[in-house]
Amino acid sequence: MTLSMHSALVPTATRTLRNLVSILEKIAAHAEARKIDPSIFLNARLYPDMFPLVRQVQIASDTVKGAVARLAGQEPPSWADTETTIEQLIERINRTIDFANSFQPAQIDGSEERPVELKMRSGTRQFTGQSYLLGHALPNLFFHTTTAYAIARHNGVEIGKADYLGRVE
Amino acid sequence: MTLSMHSALVPTATRTLRNLVSILEKIAAHAEARKIDPSIFLNARLYPDMFPLVRQVQIASDTVKGAVARLAGQEPPSWADTETTIEQLIERINRTIDFANSFQPAQIDGSEERPVELKMRSGTRQFTGQSYLLGHALPNLFFHTTTAYAIARHNGVEIGKADYLGRVE
Numbered sequence: 119m120t121l122s123m124h125s126a127l128v129p130t131a132t133r134t135l136r137n138l139v140s141i142l143e144k145i146a147a148h149a150e151a152r153k154i155d156p157s158i159f160l161n162a163r164l165y166p167d168m169f170p171l172v173r174q175v176q177i178a179s180d181t182v183k184g185a186v187a188r189l190a191g192q193e194p195p196s197w198a199d200t201e202t203t204i205e206q207l208i209e210r211i212n213r214t215i216d217f218a219n220s221f222q223p224a225q226i227d228g229s230e231e232r233p234v235e236l237k238m239r240s241g242t243r244q245f246t247g248q249s250y251l252l253g254h255a256l257p258n259l260f261f262h263t264t265t266a267y268a269i270a271r272h273n274g275v276e277i278g279k280a281d282y283l284g285r286v287e
Numbered sequence: 288m289t290l291s292m293h294s295a296l297v298p299t300a301t302r303t304l305r306n307l308v309s310i311l312e313k314i315a316a317h318a319e320a321r322k323i324d325p326s327i328f329l330n331a332r333l334y335p336d337m338f339p340l341v342r343q344v345q346i347a348s349d350t351v352k353g354a355v356a357r358l359a360g361q362e363p364p365s366w367a368d369t370e371t372t373i374e375q376l377i378e379r380i381n382r383t384i385d386f387a388n389s390f391q392p393a394q395i396d397g398s399e400e401r402p403v404e405l406k407m408r409s410g411t412r413q414f415t416g417q418s419y420l421l422g423h424a425l426p427n428l429f430f431h432t433t434t435a436y437a438i439a440r441h442n443g444v445e446i447g448k449a450d451y452l453g454r455v456e
Contacts, residue, residue: 121399121417123290130421164333164441230290245455248290252299253455260429261451268437272333282430286414286422 123189123230124223127251131182131218131259135211137284138178138263141270141277142211146204148275156204162269173199174266175207178259179214185255186218188234189247190225292358293395296420297387300351300428304380306453307347307432310439310446311380315373317444325373331438342368343435344376347428348383354424355387357403358416359394 119125149156160172169177176199187194195217201207229247236243236254245254267282288294318325329341338346345368356363364386370376398416405412405423414423436451 119399119417121290121292121295121420125417126290126295126421130426133422134426164437165443168440230288240449243455248288248294249455251290252295253302254452256425257299257303257429257452258448260426261433261448264430264433265437268333268434271337272441274334279430280409283423283426286412286418 122223122227123247123251124221124226127185127189127226127255128218128221128223130256131185132215133284133286134259134263135178135182135215137282138175138266139208139211140284141267141275141281142175142204142208144277144281145270145275157202159270159273159275160202160204160207162273164265164269164272168265171266171269172201172207174262174269175211176201178262178266179210181255181259181262182214183217185251185259186221186226188236189229189232189251190221191229191232291392291396292398292416292420293390293392296354296358296395296424297390297392299425300354300387301384302453302455303428303432304347304351304384306451307344307435308377308380309453310436310444310450311344311373311377313446313450314439314444326371328439328442328444329371329373329376331442333434333438333441337434340435340438341370341376343431343438344380345370347431347435348379350424350428350431351383352386354420354428355390355395357405358398358401358420359390360398360401 145159146156149159161170163170184194201210232247234245234247234250236245236250264282267277271277314328315325318328330339332339353363366379370379401416403414403416403419405414405419433451436446440446
């Protein structure tokens with residue numbers, strides 16, 4: 119199958135988010151086995167002015183829903199960041215996967231030159247579809263997924279890189 | 288420009304590795320300003336059985352040289368992991384960028400179905416070119432770059448996500 123904007127984004131994001139669900143499930147099991155309040159993991163961070171684990175997951179979700187919507191020429195939906203439990207985070211990730219897979223390949227394929235405007239803290243940024251996918255959406259998704267993993271790992275959850283990479287068929 | 292195996296890999300990896308150089312330069316400046324031995328940062332890790340920063344950078348480099356070579360149907364060159372200073376790590380990254388950019392697009396484009404065999408600790412894995420690029424090479428590059436960033440950030444180096452994402456034109 120020829121690489122395309124859809125095939126580079128949706129299956130990749132789906133697999134990455136599923137792996138993030140597996141990591142969250144391992145955090146839940148670890149917390150339960152050791153009788154640790156799971157919210158301690160969700161509120162853990164690697165440095166005082168870095169986001170905690172719960173926010174890393176929310177941003178990973180936002181990155182994917184933003185990417186599929188924008189590349190399809192739509193305004194991304196806004197979802198409230200209200201999750202406080204692992205179950206709620208997993209529900210949000212599954213909602214994100216469903217949202218991403220509700221788009222047909224034809225809605226996203228061919229979006230290489232589609233203008234994408236992104237409001238960031240540093241100001242409004244202009245991308246083409248391709249520079250947005252490769253220079254923002256995918257790096258940002260992997261950044262926040264890896265950081266969620268790193269926070270869990272730093273706090274003793276027994277996970278390894280295979281949990282992050284998952285199975286690739 | 289239509290998305291292709293080369294355009295998804297080489298410019299993306301080049302930008303990511305350049306951003307990693309910038310992060311290493313900020314670590315060097317931070318260490319110098321505070322009179323801290325830079326090797327303390329290079330040997331820092333987030334958990335006792337995780338790799339230290341120096342190894343994260345070496346694996347990011349290996350991931351890129353492996354990906355461009357394998358997708359071009361070549362055996363990746365083997366480079367010794369002998370770096371002990373920030374300057375040596377930057378030299379290695381620049382060598383990796385030069386290696387990646389020594390390939391012509393035509394050598395990598397069209398490699399979606401090319402069989403790729405990867406010897407991993409868990410055994411030998413079979414990929415197609417496309418599943419290798421999206422399910423292993425790019426996620427692995429971003430994983431180790433983010434982990435290098437996270438180790439530096441956790442140790443107080445003043446960097447932000449903009450250093451990781453860099454400028455996208």
